[in-house]
Amino acid sequence: DTAVSQTPKYLVTQMGNDKSIKCEQNLGHDTMYWYKQDSKKFLKIMFSYNNKELIINETVPNRFSPKSPDKAHLNLHINSLELGDSAVYFCASSQAAGQGTEKLFFGSGTQLSVL
Amino acid sequence: EDQVTQSPEALRLQEGESSSLNCSYTVSGLRGLFWYRQDPGKGPEFLFTLYSAGEEKEKERLKATLTKKESFLHITAPKPEDSATYLCAVKYGGSQGNLIFGKGTKLSVKP
Numbered sequence: 001d002t003a004v005s006q007t008p009k010y011l012v013t014q015m016g017n018d019k020s021i022k023c024e025q026n027l028g029h030d031t032m033y034w035y036k037q038d039s040k041k042f043l044k045i046m047f048s049y050n051n052k053e054l055i056i057n058e059t060v061p062n063r064f065s066p067k068s069p070d071k072a073h074l075n076l077h078i079n080s081l082e083l084g085d086s087a088v089y090f091c092a093s094s095q096a097a098g099q100g101t102e103k104l105f106f107g108s109g110t111q112l113s114v115l
Numbered sequence: 116e117d118q119v120t121q122s123p124e125a126l127r128l129q130e131g132e133s134s135s136l137n138c139s140y141t142v143s144g145l146r147g148l149f150w151y152r153q154d155p156g157k158g159p160e161f162l163f164t165l166y167s168a169g170e171e172k173e174k175e176r177l178k179a180t181l182t183k184k185e186s187f188l189h190i191t192a193p194k195p196e197d198s199a200t201y202l203c204a205v206k207y208g209g210s211q212g213n214l215i216f217g218k219g220t221k222l223s224v225k226p
Binding site: 103106 | 151156157158159202212213214215
C-alpha cells in the first residue's frame with residue numbers, strides 16, 4: 001500500500017488552462033504539504049495544512065490553491081497556468097506537531113509541463 | 116541568501132571509496148536538521164534527524180553528524196545502490212514548522 005499517493009504522475013497542458021493534482025495519504029497523519037521542485041532540483045515549500053489551518057509560503061502566486069476535503073486528502077488547484085509553473089510537485093504528510101513532525105513522507109511527484 | 120547550503124553539488128566515487136557530504140546552515144533557533152535521500156523519479160525518503168550539536172546517527176553505511184554550523188553525511192565503503200541525491204533540510208524558529216531544503220548533492224558510485 002502506497003503511503004502517500006498523488007495523481008497524475010505526468011501532466012502536460014497548455015498555458016492558461018486550469019488543472020488539479022490530487023493527493024491522498026493513508027498514514028493517519030494530521031499535516032499535509034505541497035512542495036515544488038524546480039528544474040535545478042531545488043525543493044521549496046508551497047503550503048502546509050493542519051487541522052484546517054493553512055500556512056502559505058508568501059512567494060506562492062494566488063493562482064495556486066490547496067483544497068482539503070478531509071484529513072487524508074490535500075489537492076492542489078492551479079489556475080491560469082504559466083510556463084514558469086513547469087516543475088515537479090510533491091505532496092507530503094507528517095504527524096501532528098510535537099509527535100515527530102520532522103519525518104515527512106513524500107509522494108512520488110507529479111511532473112507538470114506547461115506548453 | 117541561502118539558508119541551507121550543500122556541497123559538493125555532485126560527487127563521483129568508486130565503489131568502496133569513503134567520503135563525506137556537507138550541509139551548512141545559517142538559520143538561528145535550529146529545531147532540527149534532516150537528511151533525505153531522493154532517487155530519480157521518486158519523492159525524498161527520510162534518513163535521519165539531528166537535533167543538537169554533537170549528535171550522531173547511523174544507518175548501514177551512512178553516518179550523520181551535527182555541529183553548530185553544519186552537518187556531515189559520511190558514507191563508508193559506498194556501493195552503487197547508494198547512488199542518489201542526498202538532501203539536507205532544517206526546521207527553525209522562523210520556518211513556521213516547515214522544512215527548508217538545500218539544493219542537494221548528487222552522488223554517483225561506480226562499480
